[in-house]
Amino acid sequence: MNWLSARADYIGQIKGELVLKRALLGIALSAVLVLSACSSSQSSSGAANEPKDLVVAFGSEPVTLDPQDTSDGISNNANELIFDKLVTLDKNNAIVPQLAKEWTTSPDGKKITFKLREGAKFTDGTPVNAESVKYTFDRVINKDNKLNRYSLYAEFIDKVNVDSEYQVSFDLKFPFGPALITFAHTNGGIQSPKNIKEKGKDVGKSPVGSGPYKVKEWVPGNKLVFEANPDYWGEKPKMRTITFKPVAENSARSVMLETGEADIIVPVVTTDVDRLKSNDKVKVSVEPSSxxxxxxxxxxxxxxxxxxxxxxxxxxxxxxxxxxxxxxxxxxxxxxxxxxxxxxxxxxxxxxxxxxxxxxxxxxxxxxxxxxxxxxxxxxxxxxxxxxxxxxxxxxxxxxxxxxxxxxxxxxxxxxxxxxxxxxxxxxxxxxxxxxxxxxxxxxxxxxxxxxxxxxxxxxxxxxxxxxxxxxxxxxxxxxxxxxxxxxxxxxxxxxxxxxxKQTTGYRSNLDNVYSWSNERLILRDVVKK
Structure with a gap:
């Protein structure tokens, strides 16, 4: 097929560039070694403990960073870094607390009440409270706003109530079995009302959530860079920055993983899986998918x-x-x-x-x-x-x-x-x-x-x-x-x-806690780089 020959030419071009890069690196290596020898063991130890940078190569780039208007997986992967939800999933796909510390469902199944944790803030400094939860969901269930995830929530949510500063309840139109898992959906990310009011239709380009990371830079077609939120209410971010890079050519992503230019790639081209598995610097995860x-x-x-x-x-x-x-x-x-x-x-x-x-x-x-x-x-x-x-x-x-x-x-x-x-x-x-x-x-x-x-x-x-x-x-x-x-x-x-x-993820062997939920959401909050 034509795509096979194009693929071979493309890989050849990349490999040629890599040979040149390695040669230049070799010239610089002696200087690096001299400088390293002059470094104290104390500074080396300190560098090892410094926050790291993570590069993730996807087949395409996010479309929008407005969680209630997102319908593609890569945007949702990004939004999982920026936004917290009322509840989320753990590594085993079980529902666990996030912004809500506890919740109850009425006997008739038509009312769910969430008690929020106190002290969480958006990255613009405003508080995460019941009003912000109501604002987020009122916005998505308002048909006039024409958001992509209107039907995800509007079909079963009748009314959102502010019971107190840190308690919010949802009146449901009918008992809805998947309600909690739907609140755990990335599209349920809670947004800063202040930012939505200021940015309007551009909120998908300039998002503000309460998550462990915030957007540092977005160059469409090139990269999307997140930086750690130093004031995050939960466990401190593991990475200094996380960069998403769109790389449409499947084999190019594999080459980036092998050379270390990327730490994680999604998806892994099937023809490269066996080769990557034989590389002791790389791991490949193949998991069931929905x-x-x-x-x-x-x-x-x-x-x-x-x-x-x-x-x-x-x-x-x-x-x-x-x-x-x-x-x-x-x-x-x-x-x-x-x-x-x-x-x-x-x-x-x-x-x-x-x-x-x-x-x-x-x-x-x-x-x-x-x-x-x-x-x-x-x-x-x-x-x-x-x-x-x-x-x-x-x-x-x-x-x-x-x-x-x-x-x-x-x-x-x-x-x-x-x-x-x-x-x-x-x-x-x-x-x-x-x-x-x-x-x-x-x-x-x-x-x-x-x-x-x-x-x-x-x-x-x-x-x-x-x-x-x-x-x-x-x-x-x-x-x-x-x-x-x-x-x-x-x-x-x-x-x-x-x-x-099936969902295939390739990652460098010096990473721990790389995993996806069964809905293919790649979870990067917990990744540790050694």
């Missing part, structure tokens, strides 16, 4: 307004080869719209690879060979996204389509696919069910009004099932509802169902 990858089908445009055509393209794509050859087995073929890590999952059955069946359905639907369709993909946001999209392009051309292919930088891709007048027919998307509950695995991306419903599917029967599943009190009842919903989604085929990812 993230899937799918191709949104624009159900409002002919010929894809016909479910038979949507089913046809599902038969046309060889998912097994994508998993085995492109992802080297570090994924599994999707057999439902949500993965098995998500509560409420049940298998609806995968579409097998059957190009003859695809051609038959296309002929029955009256789709003529040579019909032109537009396929869009981000480049570098998801593991092997561009390569997978190119492979799918070939599969679809093999059953008679003429496929116009376009790759995008992720921020521009998101903006373009959200446009109501978007011209794509197929767009490569991914969804990490960050609450690990089927409600959030389906509601935002498959309900008619879902903020991330890129397929533009409008199915009243599915809407009713998802709504019923959200409001049902019994876990067994909810599971049955979601099973029915997943079967309906398969039949409607608003996507080309592709795969469920």
């Amino acid at each position: 993230r899937n990858l799918y191709m949104s089908i624009n159900t409002t445009k002919a010929p894809f307004d016909n479910p038979k055509v949507r089913q046809a393209v599902n038969y046309a794509v060889d998912k097994e080869t994508i998993v085995k050859k492109i992802l080297s087995g570090q994924a599994k073929v999707s057999d439902a719209a949500i993965g098995e890590m998500v509560w409420g999952y049940s298998s609806a059955g995968a579409y097998p690879y059957d190009p003859e069946k695809a051609k038959q359905l296309l002929a029955e639907a009256g789709v003529k060979p040579g019909t032109t369709i537009k396929l869009w993909t981000p480049d570098g946001r998801y593991l092997m996204d561009r390569q997978i999209a190119e492979f799918i392009q070939g599969n679809l051309q093999a059953v008679g389509f003429k496929v116009e292919y376009r790759k995008w930088e992720f921020g521009a891709f998101q903006e373009a696919t959200r446009d109501p007048k978007a011209e794509f027919d197929l767009a490569l998307n991914s969804w990490g069910t960050s609450t690990n509950d089927a409600d959030w695995g389906l509601r935002p991306i498959l309900m008619t009004k879902g903020a991330s419903n890129y397929s533009k599917l409008a199915d009243p029967q599915l809407d009713a099932l998802i709504d019923k599943g959200m409001k049902a009190a019994s876990p067994d009842e909810r599971k049955k509802i979601y099973s029915d919903a997943l079967k309906l989604v398969k039949d409607q085929a608003p996507w080309i169902f592709l795969l469920d990812y």
